[in-house]
Amino acid sequence: MKVEIETVNWNKDKGQMSSLLNELPKWRLEKSLSFHFDIDKYLCVKSFFLLKKMLLQEYQLKDIPQFSYGENCKPYFKEYPNIHFNISHCKTGIACVVNNTPVGIDIEQLHFDKVVAENILSQKELQIVQNSEFPEKEFIKYWTMKESYLKLLGIGIKDDMKNILDKCADEVEFKTYVDENSSFVTTVAFNKNKE
Secondary structure, three states: OEEEEEEOOHHHHHHHHHHHHHOOOHHHHHHHHOOOOHHHHHHHHHHHHHHHHHHHHHHOOOOOOOOEEOOOOOEEOOOOOOOEEEEEEEOOEEEEEEEOOOEEEEEEEOOOOHHHHHHHOOHHHHHHHHHOOOHHHHHHHHHHHHHHHHHHHOOOOOOOOOOHHHHHOOOEEEEEEEEOOOOEEEEEEEEOOOO
């Protein structure tokens, strides 16, 4: 499994946006331009180029095949069923994982939202977050674990996220990376014994 996480800076890089867009294949250009906000277009473009770099390094693919999408919009390569990938981005970072088995990845900026925490965390998790010296970090660790797990499965956010980690504990492993300088947390979810 190969994981790449990069800090991005929209304010610094926005002058390069038109040249980056010109380098995209038509299908990815259309996806990038479908975003309403320029920063989201930028993050879509940057994450695409990160995936492209990783596919060249790991699988010697010079061009990314067009994405196909599963039932819940999880992207995959129809022509390369043994190459699994997932990408994620937040305002300050992009993350990508490639592997020979299914994977999910999520990156989020550090923050703490009590209402959201009460809706998605179990009582045990909520207590850990509230008792932590850095509640925003603990909250985002749990959030990225849950989100990366759902992305591993290829499903969207569910109504009942509170006990989702207990339900998958025997099957799924997580690797979490905390970037203190850029204030984000990234978590990768993968099936146990299949890294």
